[in-house]
Amino acid sequence: xxxxxxxxxxxxxxxxxxxxxxxxxxxxxxxxxxxxxxxxxxxxxxxxxxxxxxxxxxxxxxxxxxxxxxxxxxxxxxxxxxxxxxxxxxxxxxxxxxxxxxxxxxxxxxxxxxxxxxxxxxxxxxxxxxxxxxxxxxxxxxxxxxxxxxxxxxxxxxxxxxxxxxxxxxxxxxxxxxxxxxxxxxxxxxxxxxxxxxxxxxxxxxxxxxxxxxxxxxxxxxxxxxxxxxxxxxxxxxxxxxxxxxxxxxxxxxxxxxxxxxxxxxxxxxxxxxxxxxxxxxxxxxxxxxxxxxxxxxxxxxxxxxxxxxxxxxxxxxxxxxxxxxxxxxxxxxxxxxxxxxxxxxxxxxxxxxxxxxxxxxxxxxxxxxxxxxxxxxxxxxxxxxxxxxxxxxxxxxxxxxxxxxxxxxxxxxxxxxxxxxxxxxxxxxxxxxxxxxxxxxxxx
Ligand code: ADP
Numbered sequence: 001x002x003x004x005x006x007x008x009x010x011x012x013x014x015x016x017x018x019x020x021x022x023x024x025x026x027x028x029x030x031x032x033x034x035x036x037x038x039x040x041x042x043x044x045x046x047x048x049x050x051x052x053x054x055x056x057x058x059x060x061x062x063x064x065x066x067x068x069x070x071x072x073x074x075x076x077x078x079x080x081x082x083x084x085x086x087x088x089x090x091x092x093x094x095x096x097x098x099x100x101x102x103x104x105x106x107x108x109x110x111x112x113x114x115x116x117x118x119x120x121x122x123x124x125x126x127x128x129x130x131x132x133x134x135x136x137x138x139x140x141x142x143x144x145x146x147x148x149x150x151x152x153x154x155x156x157x158x159x160x161x162x163x164x165x166x167x168x169x170x171x172x173x174x175x176x177x178x179x180x181x182x183x184x185x186x187x188x189x190x191x192x193x194x195x196x197x198x199x200x201x202x203x204x205x206x207x208x209x210x211x212x213x214x215x216x217x218x219x220x221x222x223x224x225x226x227x228x229x230x231x232x233x234x235x236x237x238x239x240x241x242x243x244x245x246x247x248x249x250x251x252x253x254x255x256x257x258x259x260x261x262x263x264x265x266x267x268x269x270x271x272x273x274x275x276x277x278x279x280x281x282x283x284x285x286x287x288x289x290x291x292x293x294x295x296x297x298x299x300x301x302x303x304x305x306x307x308x309x310x311x312x313x314x315x316x317x318x319x320x321x322x323x324x325x326x327x328x329x330x331x332x333x334x335x336x337x338x339x340x341x342x343x344x345x346x347x348x349x350x351x352x353x354x355x356x357x358x359x360x361x362x363x364x365x366x367x368x369x370x371x372x373x374x375x376x377x378x379x380x381x382x383x384x385x386x387x388x389x390x391x392x393x394x395x396x397x398x399x400x401x402x403x404x405x406x407x408x409x410x411x412x413x414x415x416x417x418x419x420x421x422x423x424x425x426x427x428x429x430x431x432x433x434x435x436x437x438x439x440x441x442x443x444x445x
Contacts, residue, residue, distance in 0.1 A: 110195035222254035277319030311349030326402035336389035338363030375400035
């Protein structure tokens with residue numbers, strides 16, 4: 001403290017001493033005039049520096065400093081250093097804030113910051129999508145006036161945020177949406193409001209539950225029949241051979257039904273575990289069609305007229321086992337859903353430049369509103385007919401998976417009471433053009 005005073009005191013002391021010497025050597029009036037001049041000079045110096053300081057303060061530039069003199073010079077340079085440091089801190093705070101805001105804006109979930117009175121302080125663009133909150137419009141407003149769903153208001157004011165709230169909303173971008181809303185208190189009684197779209201998760205969860213229920217149901221029926229027969233056979237002390245034979249035959253039917261179901265489930269799970277076939281090769285479609293027809297003839301047992309039309313000699317690039325299983329399912333269905341005396345036509349050819357395997361039948365047909373759902377697992381138009389004919393409800397789901405793994409798709413056309421056409425359409429890139437086809441295309445015939 002004293003060091004600050006030393007210089008001014010020495011200066012004033014020097015003026016006093018000089019004035020005293022001049023007063024002794026000349027006259028007190030001259031000494032007084034000299035003292036006045038010196039003090040006026042001192043004052044002018046301070047006023048000049050002060051005005052430089054004031055001017056700089058009005059527009060403080062980081063890279064220029066007022067040209068002060070004496071102690072002022074030191075003061076100005078120190079001030080400039082402080083100013084620079086503060087500007088740097090401000091810059092890095094600004095940058096941190098803008099990075100934080102950018103991160104918040106890029107966040108895939110809706111995020112809003114509420115103060116202790118639930119007034120909106122900030123929110124990201126996703127909050128507009130899911131909560132309907134617009135930062136520009138709604139900042140400073142009570143969030144309960146903006147999001148009025150009673151469940152939400154109750155959740156927010158309850159203060160118990162241990163579990164998220166499931167909320168149904170309708171958004172312009174996604175229509176009916178299921179949200180998981182969570183409040184996270186932080187800092188000085190402020191709150192983070194988070195919203196996550198769980199529509200897809202809910203759908204998958206429902207599918208999983210349905211699937212488990214379906215499989216259990218499908219297995220329970222044959223198991224009940226099996227255990228019923230076993231019980232009867234155990235209870236009867238001396239069963240008649242005819243009854244034993246009949247029971248064994250029915251038990252064997254139920255056992256094969258279960259094993260077909262397990263086979264199909266394993267096939268589906270294998271198909272769903274990867275997106276592409278494990279082993280792809282060029283293979284002869286004519287050969288696959290031939291094998292599939294042999295199985296079909298055995299299943300039909302002469303009850304149907306089977307026709308085959310191999311317009312193209314082309315092969316396919318893909319997994320022959322998967323393709324055989326898909327084609328087999330389509331032909332198998334045609335036989336099972338076509339009454340005795342009906343006709344089934346299996347064809348392989350080009351349609352609009354794409355390789356197509358088709359199965360046409362003159363069977364029972366399907367009402368149009370079922371068609372979009374036929375490839376869902378366990379979807380059946382007529383449950384009892386499917387079971388009677390040995391169906392598992394998984395055949396078309398397998399076909400759909402196999403085709404999509406080969407970048408193809410299934411087209412279904414059907415008329416109730418008249419018949420159906422199932423077309424497995426492959427992309428042109430899967431076609432392996434035979435020499436014969438190439439020649440035909442070259443000559444244009
Ligand atoms: P399923 O084992 O029951 O036949 P799929 O997945 O193979 O199961 O077929 C689903 C449903 O589609 C069948 O239950 C049946 O109702 C219908 N369907 C399939 N193919 C035909 C067809 N060729 N004619 C009539 N209905 C069919």
